Amino acid sequence: MRTAYRVETVRTAERALMDRLPAGTLMARAAAGLAAACADLLPSGRSRRVVLLVGGGDNGGDALYAGARLARRGVGVTAVLLAPDRAHPGGLAALRAAGGRTTTPDAAAAALARADLVVDGITGIGGRGGLRPAAAELARAVAAAGAPVIAVDLPSGVDPDTGEVHGDAVRAALTVTFGTHKPGLLVDPAAEYAGRVRLVDIGLGPELPPGPDLTALEPADVAALLPRPGAESDKYRRGVVGIAAGSARYPGAAVLAVGGALRGGAGAVRYAGPADAAVIARYPEALVSTGLPHRAGRVQSWVVGPGVGDDREARERVADVLDADVPVLIDADGLRGLDPARVRARSAPTVLTPHAGEAAALLGTSRPEVEAGRLAAVRALADRFGAVALLKGSTTLVADPAGGAVRANPTGTAWLATAGSGDVLSGLIGALLAAGLTPLDAASAGAYLHGLAGTHAPVPPMASTITEALPAVWHELLGEPRGR
Template sequence: MRSAYGVETVRAAERELMARLPDGALMQRAAAGLAAVCAQLLRGGGPGRRPARRKVAGARVGVLVGGGDNGGDALYAGARLARRGAGVYAVLMDAGRAHGGGLAALLAAGGRVVERLPERLDLVLDGLLGIGGRGGLRPAAAALAAQADTARAAGALVVAVDLPSGVDADTGEVAGAVVGADVTVTFGAYKPGLLISPGATYAGTVRLVDIGLALPARPEVSALQDADVAGLLPVPGAESDKYRRGVVGVLAGSGQYPGAAVLAVAGALRGGAGAVRYVGPADQAVLARFPETLIGTGRVQAWVAGPGLGDGRLAEVERLLASDVPLLVDADGLRGLSPEALRRRTAPTLLTPHAGEAAALLGVDRASVEAQRLRRARELAERYGATVLLKGSTTVVCDPAGQVRVNPTGTPWLATAGSGDVLSGLAGSLLAAGLDPLDAASAAAYLHGRAAHHAAADAPVTAQQVAEALPAAWRTTSEASGAGGRARRVGVSGT
């Protein structure tokens, strides 16, 4: 699991560690790790833009230097590269606020202070702002960020120090100019802004340097990995039958959108439950594609409601709100939902909106949801008393207790019609198999994204192809973790 911690938590851990270390030792640890990653990149060990040099000596490195410790990290790392034979050129945002020790070390190692970045650089270090930066870049920093962009366009690798300048460390929000990095070297812990878009899109590949911080067991944000997901997936035992494995009910589809029902059922059938029960007007379309589907009302351990329902069917969703089994509400089922109705439920509830649907639920504009994904997911979970899976460029899952997970898998090609219907069916099946909403949503998003890569990582993909690739995603997730078959969960009784 990738665990991310907010600014105040990281700073408290740094203060505690610095109290036990010699003065300046923590910065030297960070700078040493940063320089090591830069050296590896210059030798061809990363996402190179120029042809690999295979050595540090003779490389040309630019350093953009802000005030405070972030600029100090960059200066000391530049000094280490200069001592290995690189030509290092530092541009100071404010000479009076540059870290004195770091600047002296750079000059002593043969580095130079210049007015602007020279041409033909191999690598640029973004040391303008650290994790405390808020509200976007000021004009002086924005002007230097533009120099980094110019160097990158000319082929230089850009390496962000701890966090790309212009990204909010706690939220991933971006206000105005920002440095786009190929690699971010972060110290001690991941920061939420490195995992959540739009900030994550500017971070490139993230490298974590361990500097010895003691951090709380519960992170502010986490991202599951193969082993975490494999440990959640339901695996039938010898005594299992379809009811012990869980039955998921699907209320979806309409005369106008029968395909939504087919795709939701497709996701549910591949989600680990023992059976899928379909209720709705698209039963013939569902049976034609999936004859194993149960048709009509009956016992279920979870419900999925909403994909392709069309207008005027809120009463059907409200009847399910009164049930005592877990309920996933998506798409058209979200229209007209009230916080009071959700809070009256005693069984778990999972909402799976995209940005537009989330905006309608919150009474805000869509752009604010897309720009503030973490903040809006938390707001939805708190207001509605439900776990929320906010779909989009970064899928954010948040439960009413404030636990947050972000999904690390997927591809932009998932932004295709019907993809969300497959995800809803998959997550509903995991609910029926006994997972709580946070785990069901997190595991479903992970498998859904991985299935898209199996289907066509770098090419257009259809929702049907994603559904068909779910078994392969399930299998490779378990195999990659070495934990296949470890978890054994069954559904609970339901009606």
């Protein structure tokens, strides 16, 4: 599992480690890892030029020492000093001793035009509130030059703790971060600026506390969570999920949610609602009924909301499911006007799966505010409703009402932004809830599977082809032959 820590925690850990090591050891380790990453991206077989963008902090020092290492290997290195009087003195001396050059921001455009690689060391993890005018102008010059960029620790202009971006920021092809991930590297919009992320071990691990601020599941983590039937399993032991979705106007939502549940490993799926004919035509495995959900039979979880509409009958179906004493996932139309007190009063856990627009309505704010501050929004949802909140979007985030680390989903593709995709996700998570996973694990694993299926589905994918890609994803994660 990848873990990320806020700046304050990282700073405390760095101080504790530096107290035990000779001066300059951490910067030397960071510079060595940064220089190796630069060497990997530089072209071979011809003269190579690297431009360092150097601010007054430790990230600028890392860039200077890495530049010195590259210069000693015959790379032409030029450092653009934003504040020459505040540049790291040791790093600056090392670069000049190795044959590197320095210049001012006024001459940066000419240097950038000849660069094979740019190293962004303008600001460090202490940067807040966007770039100052001179740095912002340099970020725009980098974008215009078009050379690939490696960011030192994180791209300049992004907030390390929240992932927010205020104004101009450097857009990197690769970010080399040290010791641990920072939350902003895993959360959009900042994650989009970070590109690929490479973690360099500088020995910080033993100094970090056991509770990170953000985590991201990896394949082994998800494989360990996924339910596997045993020799004594039957369809009831594997989990029965109820689906209260769809309507006469939107029967497809019911079909897609049922498909997600079946491909989510459910032993049985009970569908309750007016789209029964469409469901049974596509999935004869489903057990269908047309009355209120509580009359459908015993289930271990309920999914309610996709495509139910906003009429009196829809509201009755949602209220009926909320009365159930089993885990409930609420999505789409089921989120309209949802009362936090009603959700908090439930005796069983609840999972909410809004997109940014729905989250804004639930929080009484605007969609742009949610998208700009996704971490704050998902935590606020979990806290307000006392439920596990899964905020869908370019970075899907999952927060638990009990607090602890937020989980960022690392899988997915922009192609998942297609009609019905969220209905498949709802059914998939519902099946994992029915199988006995905790709400946090069910939501996290479901998002991971869904995102991976989106990358496996033929391009451009449809919601139904995302469903069809799920078996390959299960096989990939579990490592079992097909048909087992």
